[in-house]
Amino acid sequence: MSVSLSELVHYCTLKVREEEIREQQLRDLAVKAWKLPFVAVVQPAKDGEDNKEAHERRQRMQVLKDRQKMIARDQRMELRKKRRRREEDRDISERIALGQAGQPSRSEMMFDQRLFNQSAGIDSGFFGGSDEKVAVYDKPLFADRSQASIYKFHKDLTSSSARRFAPVEFECEDEEGSC
Structure with missing residues (x-):
């Protein structure tokens, strides 16, 4: 073969x-x-149970399953609400630390625009080759000051407007006179 x-x-x-x-x-x-869709497996009637009782038992089990689904759904919805509320209640310092404050909404703002289209580069030298005037930090680090406006210093909030010429002296309010 x-x-x-x-x-x-x-x-x-x-x-x-x-x-x-x-x-x-x-x-x-x-x-x-x-x-x-999930089709429930029809369970046969148990001992001492006729078809009507088995049907009622299956209906009760279906109602129980529906309630469990609704409870699980409600718990998921409540968890989502808690997460959303926690995100909304964050302190501004937490948002800054997490990088959530002042996020750019446009996709072109993903890169720092100062990096592009610069006429001065390595080949042009520092200020046209002048070594006398070398300024490494010629531009501010954070040109976009959108996050700088979060905290504002108010000059009027200072408590004392008069200048002091001597240190502050405290008085004793103790009855014995010892402080």
């Missing part, structure tokens, strides 16, 4: 195709089962 190489290759390719078709059918069945 001699089998030629071509017959062997043909037989193997047929087996591979059959296997692929079977796997595709199994995948299709899995997708179909996933998309179908």
Whole structure:
């Protein structure tokens, strides 16, 4: 019984195709089962229980499952509300630390615009080659001052407007006179 190489290759390719078709059918069945709504398995009547009682028991179980779903949904919604409230109640210092204050809304603001389109570069030297005037910090670090306006110093809030010429002296209110 001699089998030629071509017959062997043909037989193997047929087996591979059959296997692929079977796997595709199994995948299709899995997708179909996933998309179908969950159908409760009908439990047979227990000992000493007729069909009507079994039907009522299944209805009670379905009501119980529905209530559990509603409770789980309510808990998820409440958790979302708590998270949202916690984010809204954050102190401004926390928002700055987390990088949430003054976030740019446009996608082009993702990069610092000072990095682009600069006429002065390494090839131009410092101030046209003048070594006498070297200013490494010629531009402010934070040119966009949107976050700088969060905290404002008010000059009027200082308590003493008159200048003092001597240290502050405290008086004793103790009856014995010792402080």
